[in-house]
Amino acid sequence: MPTVQVALGDRSYPVIVENGLLSAVAEMLKQQGLSHLRPAIISDETVAAHHAQTVISSFTENPPTLHTIPAGEGSKSLSHAEVLCREMIRAGHDRRSIIIALGGGVVGDLAGFVASIFYRGIPFVQIPTTIVSQVDSSVGGKTGVNVAEGKNLLGAFHQPKLVIVDPETLKTLPAREFHEGFxxxxxxxxxxxxxxxxxxxxxxxxxxxxxxxxLARNIAIKARVVEADEYETKDIRALLNFGHTIGHGIEASLPYGEMLHGEAIALGIRAALVISEKHSGLSTEASQKILGLLKHFHLPLKLSPDIPTATVMEKLTRDKKFKSGKIRFVTLSEIGKAQVIETVTASDLEAAIDNLRG
Ligand SMILES: NC(=O)c1ccc[n+]([C@@H]2O[C@H](COP(=O)([O-])OP(=O)(O)OC[C@H]3O[C@@H](n4cnc5c(N)ncnc54)[C@H](O)[C@@H]3O)[C@@H](O)[C@H]2O)c1
Ligand SMILES: [Zn+2]
Structure with missing residues (x-):
């Protein structure tokens, strides 16, 4: 079965990808030497309804407790983290417990955060069930919650002990969530x-x-980047922000839930391609190829005229700072080759956002 090893010294772990793994979770914990720990599954109500029983049934002894939160980004909060911690304590969990995060990126980020603080930190396992979480968020150890002032502003680096990816879980994913992950x-x-x-x-x-x-090939890309720059202190992990500067600005300009993250990132990628052509010599053919693929997955490429460029600029400058009129920005010089450059100006960004309406 395809396995990607994430090599981070004593924080290393395997990501195992195969159809049907959900019914072998207990066995996989055993293989990783984690079966002496008492399992607590954290999931959201939607995912739990579809998949929790399969995971629970894989345990013949030491049955896991199940703790659910409502589905959606709103659950990625400090108050939900507290509720989960208290529920786990009341269920008798302590430092000899292990958390199993069963769900998309919201569950993974929240459950990972709970694992990082519960009794000052316990191990956890990721079982991602969306494309976003399977190819991206379950690997890398970034955990956290949102606050009213912004997304992902509280959290911790806490690597999982194991990531189990079962592509069959995608069968129950709604179309829009399936497409955005691409x-x-x-x-x-x-x-x-x-x-x-x-x-x-x-x-x-x-x-x-x-x-x-x-899926494994995507995970390997993420894994290599994380290995080279686990704590995002070099420019390497920043490459994963390709399409995200303007994408985040667009996402934040809309009421929550109107546009999914991946949909905003599709627009951000289109804008980043325009900037890459201007600043890094990316060919128009290369841009067209990427745009064609975004279209293939029904991702949006046009920005609604109701979202003013000024609003997007205001939102994106909240987490990206300009230094003497320039911003650090990820561009492509060719497909497969990205870099962080420091020559992009506010007017480049504005022009690229304006262009999204054409
Ligand atoms: N930690 C990281 O490195 C990282 C990276 C990227 C994104 N993220 C975070 O991930 C989150 C987004 O993750 P997401 O897109 O997976 O969203 P999500 O977890 O909210 O899942 C999307 C929706 O799909 C449902 N769902 C999930 N799996 C399902 C399944 N198999 N069948 C049916 N329904 C299912 C969920 O209940 C939810 O309603 C954001 O909070 C983002 O900040 C984190
Ligand atoms: Zn993203």
Whole structure:
């Protein structure tokens, strides 16, 4: 079965990808030497309804407790983290427990954060169930919650002990959530793996079938970046922000939930391609290829005229600071080759955002 090893010294762990793994969770914990710990599953109500029983049934002894939160970004909060911690304490969990995060990125980020603070830190396992979480958020150890002032502003680096990816869990994912996840996979191809564009194009966007090998290839891209820059102190992990500067600005300009993260990132990628052509010599053919792939997954490429450029600029400058009129920005010089450059100006960003209406 495809396995990606994330090599981080004593924080190393495997990411195992295969159809049907959900019914082998207990066995996999045993193989990793984690079966002496008392398991607590954290999930959201939607995912739990579809998949929790399969995971629970894989345990013949030491049955896990189940703790759920309402589905959606609103649950990624400090108050939900507290509720989960208190529930776990009342259920008898302590430092000899292990958390199993079963769900998308919201569950993974929140459960990972709970694991990082519960009894000052206990181990956790990720079982991602969306494309976003399978190719991106379950690997890398960034955990956290949102506050009213901004997303992901509180958190900790806390690496999982094991990541179990079962592509069959995607079968129950709604169409929109399925499609948006491919924005991150397209981002991976754009920054690191030009050949993967063809494999992504071969996926039927109307089906919920993603080859384990393709997921593993994405995970390996993320893993190599994380290994090179675990705490994002160099410019390497920043490459994963390709499409995210303007994408985040657009996402923050809309009421929550109107546009999914991946949809905003598709627009951010289109804007970043324009800037890459101007500043890093990316060819128009290369841009067209990436845009074609975003379209293949029904991702939006046009910004509504109701969202003014000034609003997007205001939102994006909240987390990105200009230094003497310039911003650090991830561009492509060719597909598969990305870099952080420091020559992009506010008017470049404005022009790229304006261009999204054309
Ligand atoms: N830690 C990181 O490095 C990192 C990276 C990228 C994104 N994120 C975070 O991830 C979050 C987004 O993750 P997401 O897109 O997975 O969203 P999500 O966890 O909210 O899942 C999206 C929706 O799909 C439902 N769902 C999930 N799996 C399902 C399944 N198999 N069948 C049916 N329904 C299912 C959920 O209940 C939810 O309603 C954001 O909070 C973002 O900040 C973190
Ligand atoms: Zn993203």
């Amino acid at each position: 924005a991150e996979a397209i981002k991976h191809a754009a920054i690191r793996d030009a050949a993967m564009l063809e494999d992504l194009l071969a996926i039927d966007p109307e089906k919920r079938e993603v080859p384990a090998e393709l």
